[in-house]
Amino acid sequence: MVRRLAHSVFVLLGLVVVVFFVTHSLGDPARLMLRPEATEEQVQALRDTLGLNDPILVQFGRYMANLARGDFGESIWQRVPALPIVLDRVPATLYLAGVTLAVSLPLAVFLGVVSAVRPRSLADRVVTVVSLTGVSTADFWLGLMLILLFAVRLEWLPTSGFGGLQFVVLPAIALAFRPMGRVSQVVRSSMLDEMGKGYVTTARAKGLGERVVILFHTLKNAAIPIITLAGDEAAALLNGAVVIETLFGWPGVGILLIQAIERRDLPLIEASVIAIAVMIVTVNLVVDLIYARIDARVQYR
Amino acid sequence: MVRSNDGVIDRLIEDAARGRLSRRDLARRAAAAGLAAPAIALLLRSTPGAAAQGSPAAGAAVEPTGKVVLAMTVEPDTLENWRAYSTDGHPVIRNVQEALLNRDPVTNELVGELATAWEQTDEVTWRFTLREGVTFHNGDPFNAEVAAFGINYTWSPENNFQIYQYVGPDMTATAVDEYTVDVVTEAPDPILPSRLYFSPIPNMIQVQERPETLPDQPIGTGPYRFVEWNRGQYIRLAANPDWWGNTADDAHGAVSINEVEYVFRPESAVRAAMVATGEAQLGRFLSPEDCQTTPKCETASSVETIFLRLDTMHPAMADPRIRQAIGLAIDKQGVADQLFGGGEAASQLVGPSATGYNEELEPYPYDLEQARALVAEAAADGVAVDAPIRVVTRQGIYLRNDEFAQYVATQLSDIGLTATSEVIEIAQYNEQYDINYADVPEDRGWIGTNPHGNEIMDVSSTARAYYSCEGGSSTYCNPALDEALNAAIPLTGDERAAALAEVTRMYYEDYGSIPILHMPLNYGLAANLEWTPRLDGFMLVKEMSYS
Secondary structure (H helix, E strand, C coil): CHHHHHHHHHHHHHHHHHHHHHHHCCCCHHHHHCCCCCCHHHHHHHHHHHCCCCCHHHHHHHHHHHHHCCCCCECCCCCCEHHHHHHHHHHHHHHHHHHHHHHHHHHHHHHHHHHHHCCCCHHHHHHHHHHHHHHHCCHHHHHHHHHHHHHHHCCCCCCCCCCCHHHHHHHHHHHHHHHHHHHHHHHHHHHHHHHCCHHHHHHHHCCCCHHHHHHHHHHHHCHHHHHHHHHHHHHHHHHHCHHHHHHHCCCCHHHHHHHHHHCCCHHHHHHHHHHHHHHHHHHHHHHHHHHHHHCCCCCCC | CHHHHHHHHHHHHHHHHCCCCEHHHHHHHHHHCCCCHHHHHHHHHCCCCCEHHHCCCCCCCCCCEEEEEEEECCCCCCCCCCCCCCCCCHHHHHHHCCCCEEECCCCCCEEECCEEEEEEEECCEEEEEECCCCECCCCCECCHHHHHHHHHHHCCCCCCCHHHHHCCCCEEEEEEECCEEEEEECCCCCCHHHHHHHCCCCCHHHHHHCHHHCCCCCCCCCCEEEEEEECCCEEEEEECCCCHHHCCCCCCCCCCEEEEEEEECCCHHHHHHHHHHCCCCEECCCCHHHHCCCCEEEEECCCEEEEEEECCCCCCCCCHHHHHHHHHHCCHHHHHHHCCCCCEECCCCCCCCCECCCCCCCCCCCCHHHHHHHHHHHHHCCCCCCCCEEEEEECCCCCCHHHHHHHHHHHHHHCCCCEEEEEECHHHHHHHHCCCHHHCCCCCCEEECCEEECCCCEHHHHHHHHHCCCCCCCCCCCHHHHHHHHHHCCCCHHHHHHHHHHHHHHHHHCCCEEEEEECCEEEEECCCEECCCCCCCCCCHHHCEEC
16 A cells, blocks of 8 residues: 555656656746746846756756645746645536546446346447447537537526536536446446356356346456546546536636646646646546455555 | 708707617717718717716716626736736726726717816827826825826836837826826827727826736726636626716716626637526627527627738748739638628728728739739749748637638648648747747748737727838838838828828738738627627726616
8 A cells, every 4th residue: 555655656756857847848937937028138037036047957956845845836827826726726627527427437337237238139239329429429519519408498507607516517417428438338348258257157056136146246346447447537537628618617627727838837837737647646546446445356565 | 961960960969868869879870860970979979968878877876786797708817907908808907997088989089088188289298187086996096197107107118018019109198287197209199099098097006016916906997896806717896886987977888787797708609608598698709600699699890800911021922922812812701701700801901990091992802813823923933932831820819710720721722832720829829929020030931810900090000010110010021111101100180091091002012911801799698788899899888788
């Protein structure tokens, strides 16, 4: 466990190093930070103030020391410390990702199991069509259609914006289709693999009911690839819901990162990337812990 | 004709005096009766009973109620007036802060705002008499010292804000007494009042003592005070109970709505959906199709012109034949109809509202055959027609800009040039766009697809920025044109209009850039929101009301 945690910290440290050197290779940060009308003297003055004339390793040392205090510097765009701006957006991102996964994963497992229990049946074919449609549908288009149907036509839900449960429903459904489609396909194939194995036959021979065999024997053993993929999908949601955030006016980290990139706001880019990385590393850690929980053969020493 | 109109106008005056007609309706009907703009302005002034813009009569203190939600395209970066003057922040800041002058929403004539009178006292001096009894939202008084400071700071050559390129000769404002300001220009500047309408007056003490609060906590004298900016979600304003306009009869609007909320939805369909469902009462810049889904779609002319800005130092585009060929290769009216759902093909970078608009010029014709022949002729003379050209557009700057850039690149490839299109992110685009002719690398080969807005409504500001060798956004240089422009700038009246129209002609005949269309702007409104879009694109809530 300690080793697994150390591994996560190591990944984060590596990322911090990469972020520092990549962002500092984009051009002169002082020039980027100032408005286009700034004079050369102003640029030089800012370079001195920021210590950009120091050797790169000295700068890196200072950067790491600041980072240890949670200090990413001030956002060039908003002129306030970068980290609180990002932290303000994290709950919205987690909220949307959480609801999306809460909708899509149980549905995906259900559809996958239904499909695997009776392969090549009508139900299987319907589930396959639904899941492939989910994977192939552009979330942007789907989001617009959901707005037109549920907000404009039926007037059940608000078109967009951030707030209580009624605001999260449409963006979460728009985002849920893809993980639902992908995960249900993996559930199906993983279940089919397991159902051909001897222990399933043994369980049935012992007289266990079909429901028990599927839920407590087969599904449990089929869970590793399902959880792996679910982790990937969670990471994708934390990282890349930009299109849906933009469409629905959802104040998440994804859209903030894009805005920071558009404005070359280096401190905000760094803070956003690290925040997203922390969330993803945490998800991966949780996934690994779940592995160990459901499969005794997986151990972290 | 005149006699029959007399009766109509008499009836209009009577209706207006009894409050049955809004100022806007009065002006419209007067125009329909054949009255010229100055006469309409006179009529409006002489009919104080006319309700301002369909809202409660100016001067009548009515308790503001309700809320208006405005669905905008992009969240502003900042609300500093010298940066937000023509960008996404302007619809917010111009309700919070006021300028010395404004324009009448109907006649477009300059009218007083924080100034009540202005006159040119000598060739280089303009004197403004300020409104008395005006205070900022935090209680600070507005007076000549504050106005002079605001003008000097905003248009200062040392600060060199982007807005500075629209100034004519440098100006210095000084307080003469508590409510009189003199603005002295280095050279005669007859359109100085138009420039001062362009940007509002900030709070002097805030600028001096708390500059860090300027971007997101603006303090002004306007009808609405700033309340809250929750970045990523909304900006909120509230009615200013102490606004001078509540008791004045020349406020050109009235505060009848209590709360204002700006929300930001980059997708036109979502802004339209918000209006259709009642979540917002006004959706800005909708596509023509989306606009039709709202209860009330208002399409308005604007001062925005889409044009192709050519890097005229590029090996191919330095040749006027190639520039002409580019002009011939674009179906301007087709672009207007098919891509933008309307608008008029343009012959110049400004519309007819601007002084110096040249009425004799026609949009360049659409003639692919001739365009191909010109490119072939230039190639035969050894011009590097295969030098790469990049048709560039800034991410999200207007609807369908990426499709427009693709269309232009395709057309140029069709006539024998080597062109590709690119969508570039905002910071990179601006860095590359706002540079002068002398700083553009020869082989860059950009064709910029920005719109240009001439809110000042005078060709000189457009020419200084885009036609002149010194222009901050100019990729064209013709010393003869600069000479003609410099000679035109101090002129006034018809002489000025004629001299600037000549500058426009010179630029046109040399294919300095390729005007495409005067952009129509679509706004979707709630059924009960009374508002008519202005030519200059200002969105003033004091001109809105509920029926």
